[in-house]
Amino acid sequence: MLDAIAGFSFEHFHFLRPWWALMTIPFAGVWWFQYQQKNTFQRWKKLISPHLLGALTLKGSDKQWFSPLSLLAMALVIFILILMGPSWRKQPSPFEQDRAAFFIALDVSQSMTSGDIQPNRLERAKQKIADLLALRAAHRNALLVYAGSAHSVLPLTDDINILEHYLRAINPDIMPRPGKKPETIIPLIEHAIGDENLPVTVLLIGDGIGSETKQAFQRFFSTPKRQLLVLGVGGSSEDIQQQGLSNIPALDLSGLTSLASISNGHLIKMTVDGGDIQQIYRRIDAHMVSAEDQAIPWLDAGYFGIFAGMLIVLPWFRKGWSLHWSWLASIMFIGALSATPKAQAGVFSDLWLSQNQQGRWHFQQGRYLQAAEHFQDLHWKATAYYRAEEFLLAAEYYSRINGPQARFNQANALAHSDNYLPAVALYDELLRQYPNYPGAVENRKIVQDIIDAINLLSESQLEERNESKRVQELDDSPQRADGAERKTFIPQESIQLSAEDILQDPALNEQWMRTVEPNPANFLSIKFYLQLEQQTLEHNKSAAEPTSISRGTTEEHQP
Numbered sequence: 001m002l003d004a005i006a007g008f009s010f011e012h013f014h015f016l017r018p019w020w021a022l023m024t025i026p027f028a029g030v031w032w033f034q035y036q037q038k039n040t041f042q043r044w045k046k047l048i049s050p051h052l053l054g055a056l057t058l059k060g061s062d063k064q065w066f067s068p069l070s071l072l073a074m075a076l077v078i079f080i081l082i083l084m085g086p087s088w089r090k091q092p093s094p095f096e097q098d099r100a101a102f103f104i105a106l107d108v109s110q111s112m113t114s115g116d117i118q119p120n121r122l123e124r125a126k127q128k129i130a131d132l133l134a135l136r137a138a139h140r141n142a143l144l145v146y147a148g149s150a151h152s153v154l155p156l157t158d159d160i161n162i163l164e165h166y167l168r169a170i171n172p173d174i175m176p177r178p179g180k181k182p183e184t185i186i187p188l189i190e191h192a193i194g195d196e197n198l199p200v201t202v203l204l205i206g207d208g209i210g211s212e213t214k215q216a217f218q219r220f221f222s223t224p225k226r227q228l229l230v231l232g233v234g235g236s237s238e239d240i241q242q243q244g245l246s247n248i249p250a251l252d253l254s255g256l257t258s259l260a261s262i263s264n265g266h267l268i269k270m271t272v273d274g275g276d277i278q279q280i281y282r283r284i285d286a287h288m289v290s291a292e293d294q295a296i297p298w299l300d301a302g303y304f305g306i307f308a309g310m311l312i313v314l315p316w317f318r319k320g321w322s323l324h325w326s327w328l329a330s331i332m333f334i335g336a337l338s339a340t341p342k343a344q345a346g347v348f349s350d351l352w353l354s355q356n357q358q359g360r361w362h363f364q365q366g367r368y369l370q371a372a373e374h375f376q377d378l379h380w381k382a383t384a385y386y387r388a389e390e391f392l393l394a395a396e397y398y399s400r401i402n403g404p405q406a407r408f409n410q411a412n413a414l415a416h417s418d419n420y421l422p423a424v425a426l427y428d429e430l431l432r433q434y435p436n437y438p439g440a441v442e443n444r445k446i447v448q449d450i451i452d453a454i455n456l457l458s459e460s461q462l463e464e465r466n467e468s469k470r471v472q473e474l475d476d477s478p479q480r481a482d483g484a485e486r487k488t489f490i491p492q493e494s495i496q497l498s499a500e501d502i503l504q505d506p507a508l509n510e511q512w513m514r515t516v517e518p519n520p521a522n523f524l525s526i527k528f529y530l531q532l533e534q535q536t537l538e539h540n541k542s543a544a545e546p547t548s549i550s551r552g553t554t555e556e557h558q559p
Contacts, residue, residue: 016085016300023083027076071312078309082302100199101156102141102284103189104129107206107233109147109180110172114207114248116235117270125205125233126167128270131277132203133160136284138389138416140446144188145170148179149535151528152188157450158416162457169520176525176532182209183216190220196442201227201284207234208252209259221263227287228265229280232256359384382409391417404434411440415447420454423447 015021106129112122133141137160143153153166172178182204193200202221221228234251235243253269260267266283268276353361359374359381368388375381382397391413398410411426427444430437 013086013088016087016302018084020080020083020085023080024076027080031073031076075309075312078305078312082305082309085300085302087299087301100140101193101201102136102139103144103185103192103200103202104132104141105144105146105150105182105185105202105204105206106170107147107180107182107204107208108145108170108172108175109206110178111180111207111249112233113172114234114245116240116243116245116248117233121207121233122171124270125231126170128231128277129167129205130164131274132280133163135277135281136160142192143167144185145175145528146180146182146185147172147175148177148181148184149175149528149532150181150184150188151175151531152192153524154453155192155449156446157453159418159450159454162450162453165457166520166524169524171521174521174525174528176529180206180208180210181213182206183213186216186220197225199225199227199287201229201287203229203231203280203284204259205231205233206256207232208249209255214259214262217259217263221265227283228260228263229283230256230260230265230267231276231280232267232269234270356380363387379406382406382413386413389416392419395419404430404437408437408440408443412443415443420447420451424451 106122106125108122112125113120117124129143138158140156140158141160141163142156143163143166145151145153153170154163157163185202185204189200189202217228220226232251232253234249236253237250240248240250257267259265268279270276355374355376359371359376362368362371362374363380363384368384369390372381372384372388372390372393375384378397378401382394382401385391385397386394386409395410395413395417398406398413407426407430411423411430414420414423414426424444424447427440427447430440431444434440
C-alpha cells in the first residue's frame with residue numbers, strides 16, 4: 001500500500017471502470033427512501049392536520065452526524081469508488097526493468113573525508129550504496145565517481161558482487177583531479193544510454209555542488225523519463241560546532257535542495273536507520289515503470305477502500321442500530337469483489353476459476369510463486385517465475401516456447417542467474433535471425449562487459465592464488481565468464497611509453513590494463529588517469545579542428 005501511495009500521480013489518475021458511477025442513481029434513490037423513513041415529522045404530516053400537528057409536536061432537531069443514515073451515505077460513496085477502480089500507476093514490468101538505467105554518482109572529493117559522520121562521510125555513503133544494491137540485486141546499476149572530473153567505475157550491470165568489490169576500494173586518492181564538479185557525470189550518462197528513450201534514474205550522493213552544476217542538471221533532467229534523487233551527506237554548521245570540529249565544510253543543504261528543485265528531483269537527507277534507502281528504493285521502483293507500454297495493466301487501487309468501508313459497516317451490528325438496509329452493503333461488497341478477475345483463495349476457487357485465471361489472480365497480487373504453480377500457459381508460468389526471481393526456472397520454461405520473444409526473455413533470465421556465457425550465446429543466436437530485434441544488442445553488450453570485467457578480475461585473482469599455493473575447484477557454479485588463462489611472457493627490454501601512446505594503440509592499452517596490480521584501488525586509479533587523458537586528447541582534437549574565421553580587427557597586447 002505504501003508503494004502505491006508513494007507513486008501517486010494526478011497526471012495518470014483515472015478510473016478503470018467509470019461506468020459504475022451510474023450506480024449513484026439507484027443508490028441515491030435508496031438513500032432518499034431511507035431519509036424519508038427516518039423523518040418522523042413528514043410521516044405524521046400525512047396523518048394529522050397541520051394545525052393540530054403544530055400543537056402536538058415540539059420544535060427541535062434530531063439530526064445527528066453519527067447515524068445509520070449518514071454512514072449509509074459514506075458507505076455508498078466509498079463502495080462506488082471501489083467499483084469504479086481508481087488507478088494512477090501501472091504494475092511493474094520485469095522486462096522494462098531489465099532495460100531501465102540506474103546510475104549512482106558518488107562524490108569522492110576531499111570534503112567527503114570529514115569525520116562529522118562516523119567513520120566519515122564517504123564510508124557512510126558507501127555503506128548506504130551497499131544497502132541499496134542489496135535491494136536492487138536483480139536490476140541494472142552503474143557506479144560513477146566524481147571530484148574535479150567524473151569517471152565510470154563499472155557500466156550498467158546487475159552483478160552487485162563486482163560493484164561492491166570496487167566500491168570498497170574507492171577513496172579520494174584514486175581521483176586524478178581534485179575539486180567538486182557533479183556536472184561532469186552528465187556526459188558519461190549520455191554516452192551510456194545513447195539514443196535510447198529509457199527510464200533513467202540518477203542518485204547523486206554528496207555534500208555540495210559546483211558553480212555550473214545547476215545549469216547542466218536542469219538541461220539533462222528536463223525530460224520526464226529522467227529522474228534525479230539527491231542524498232545529502234554531512235551535518236550542518238551547528239552539528240559540526242557541537243562536535244568541536246573545525247575546518248570541515250558543512251552540508252550545502254540549500255544548494256542541494258535548489259539542485260533537486262530545478263531538476264524536478266527529490267532531496268533525501270541521510271538518516272541513521274534505513275529509512276532513506278527505503279524511500280530512495282520506492283522512488284526508483286515507481287519511476288522504472290513505463291507509462292507508455294499499453295501491454296502492462298494498470299494497478300487497481302480501489303482495494304484499499306475496502307478497509308474503510310468495513311469500518312463504516314461495523315457499527316451496523318450494534319444493538320438498536322438500524323439494519324433495514326444492511327443487505328445493500330453486502331451486495332455492493334460482493335459486487336466490488338466480482339468487478340475484477342478475483343476470487344477467494346481456497347477449495348472453492350476451482351469451482352469458479354480455471355488454473356490460468358487463478359494464476360492471474362495470484363500474479364496481480366504479487367504472489368508470483370503461487371501464480372507459477374497455477375499457470376498452465378507456459379509464457380505466463382515463465383513470466384511468473386521471472387518475477388519471483390527464480391531465473392533458472394524462468395529460463396527453463398522460456399526454452400519450451402518458440403519465437404524470438406521467448407529467446408530474448410530466456411537470455412535475460414540466464415543473465416540474471418549469472419549464466420552470462422549461455423546468455424550471450426542466445427543473444428547471438430537471436431541476432432543472427434533478427435538483427436534488429438529491440439533490446440538484444442544493448443543487453444548483449446551489457447552482459448559481454450560483465451564477462452570482460454570478470455575475466456580481468458579473475459586473472460588478477462589467479463595470480464594471487466598461484467603465489468599463495470591455493471587452488472580452488474569449480475563445481476556446478478554458473479557460467480559467469482570464459483576464465484582467465486595464465487600467460488607466460490618472455491622477458492624483453494622495457495620500453496618507456498606515454499599515456500598517449502597507450503591510449504592510441506588498443507593492443508598496448510589492453511596489455512597495460514592487464515598488468516595492473518590486483519589491488520582494485522590501484523586499478524581504478526590508473527583507469528581514471530587513462531580516462532582523463534583520453535578525455536583531454538579528445539578535447540584537444542576537437543579544439544584543433546579548423547573553424548571559420550570572421551573578419552574583424554585584432555588588438556595586440558604588449559607585455
